[in-house]
Amino acid sequence: MKDWIDRADEVIFRTYSRFPLVLVRGEGCRVWDQNGKSYLDMVAGLAVCNVGHCHPKVVDAIREQTGQLIHVSNLYYTIPQVELAERLVELTFADRVFFCNSGAEANEGALKLARKIAKDRGHPERFEVITMENSFHGRTLATVSATAQEKYHHGFEPLVPGFRYVPFGDLEAASRAINERTCAILVEPIQGEGGVHCPPEDYLRGLRELCDAHDILLILDEVQTGMGRTGTLFAHQGMGAVPHVMTVAKGIAGGLPMGAILASEEVASALTPGTHASTFGGNPVAAAAGLAVLSILIDDGLMEWSRGVADHFRRGLEELAARYRQVREVRGRGWILGMELEEPGAPVVEACMERGLLINCTMERVLRFIPPLSMSLEEAEEALENLERAFAQVWGERRG
Numbered sequence: 533m534k535d536w537i538d539r540a541d542e543v544i545f546r547t548y549s550r551f552p553l554v555l556v557r558g559e560g561c562r563v564w565d566q567n568g569k570s571y572l573d574m575v576a577g578l579a580v581c582n583v584g585h586c587h588p589k590v591v592d593a594i595r596e597q598t599g600q601l602i603h604v605s606n607l608y609y610t611i612p613q614v615e616l617a618e619r620l621v622e623l624t625f626a627d628r629v630f631f632c633n634s635g636a637e638a639n640e641g642a643l644k645l646a647r648k649i650a651k652d653r654g655h656p657e658r659f660e661v662i663t664m665e666n667s668f669h670g671r672t673l674a675t676v677s678a679t680a681q682e683k684y685h686h687g688f689e690p691l692v693p694g695f696r697y698v699p700f701g702d703l704e705a706a707s708r709a710i711n712e713r714t715c716a717i718l719v720e721p722i723q724g725e726g727g728v729h730c731p732p733e734d735y736l737r738g739l740r741e742l743c744d745a746h747d748i749l750l751i752l753d754e755v756q757t758g759m760g761r762t763g764t765l766f767a768h769q770g771m772g773a774v775p776h777v778m779t780v781a782k783g784i785a786g787g788l789p790m791g792a793i794l795a796s797e798e799v800a801s802a803l804t805p806g807t808h809a810s811t812f813g814g815n816p817v818a819a820a821a822g823l824a825v826l827s828i829l830i831d832d833g834l835m836e837w838s839r840g841v842a843d844h845f846r847r848g849l850e851e852l853a854a855r856y857r858q859v860r861e862v863r864g865r866g867w868i869l870g871m872e873l874e875e876p877g878a879p880v881v882e883a884c885m886e887r888g889l890l891i892n893c894t895m896e897r898v899l900r901f902i903p904p905l906s907m908s909l910e911e912a913e914e915a916l917e918n919l920e921r922a923f924a925q926v927w928g929e930r931r932g
């Protein structure tokens with residue numbers, strides 16, 4: 533494997549701390565490295581491959597579309613883009629969709645939308661957006677400024693002005709932070725990169741009420757929580773709250789780059805011709821893949837089916853937590869699960885990898901489990917067994 537890794541190290545920006553693994557194939561919940569070793573993949577492209585690797589329906593949709601039309605400008609209409617927008621509108625609160633290519637780009641567009649609608653509503657002084665401590669919204673200059681974690685700001689100052697940070701889950705703090713300059717609140721329904729934190733039950737609903745009272749937008753960043761990951765198509769649909777704007781990306785096109793902004797008619801109308809655009813946004817191949825993803829999640833029942841396996845895996849994690857004093861807490865919803873440790877998680881991640889299990893660690897101490905929703909009960913059991921063996925290997929006799 534060294535050869536490819538050495539070659540990569542010579543020519544690719546050093547922006548990623550990568551594992552020494554060259555992956556060449558994926559099928560369902562498994563990926564294979566160059567030497568033929570297989571891994572159960574609970575990273576899933578970082579919450580992207582929700583329908584599994586190379587799902588035949590996604591592969592067929594991509595194959596068929598690439599044979600027909602790969603790309604044209606958004607100066608023209610394409611059929612898959614219209615069909616995907618129609619399906620998303622049918623399945624959500626939204627009336628309209630803007631397509632782009634990533635989560636950061638979707639959030640960037642939503643921030644522009646929030647500023648623009650404030651101006652259209654006669655409030656040119658409103659440009660500030662309230663975001664949450666520990667949040668993650670992307671790596672462009674505006675979204676990194678929206679991300680309230682200093683480690684992502686370092687070296688890129690001055691940040692884009694107009695963001696106020698408040699503690700996640702604290703309705704009172706959000707209320708106090710609203711002033712005459714505020715145009716929106718941007719929040720993840722569950723914080724993913726920030727360590728898998730779920731808010732109190734009425735939090736999102738309370739934020740929506742606050743926004744309505746102040747005539748500002750509630751923007752939900754569902755980039756990581758969307759596309760069935762929490763057991764409903766979008767997390768807020770299981771949390772009794774409706775946003776004014778939602779951003780989506782990651783799993784929307786089964787592994788092809790795509791992002792989207794969804795909004796009501798009135799809100800979407802603020803972005804008129806010439807105010808926002810994307811060369812690749814809504815590309816027909818990505819849109820065709822997106823239609824296949826929705827068909828698998830909804831029509832084939834994958835999303836509903838996944839809830840039982842996710843619950844089973846969570847119970848397994850809780851049993852492990854009860855037996856190892858190095859585990860502080862298990863949290864999450866559906867197939868976005870976090871296990872916070874008392875110590876760094878990197879050695880556990882490496883021990884799992886040796887055993888053919890890929891997991892992720894965020895915020896240094898939170899093991900994160902975000903597999904394809906197609907994970908079977910047997911695969912979930914296999915993952916729990918390997919996780920326990922990894923615990924024993926790393927913590928050995930310190931087992932509590």
Ligand SMILES: Cc1ncc(COP(=O)(O)O)c(C=O)c1O
Pocket residue numbers: 633634635636637639668669670671720724725753754755756757781782
């Ligand atoms: C909640 C959330 N928003 C935005 C992003 C950025 O998405 P992208 O990497 O596609 O720009 C991420 C990526 O992890 C995310 O988790």
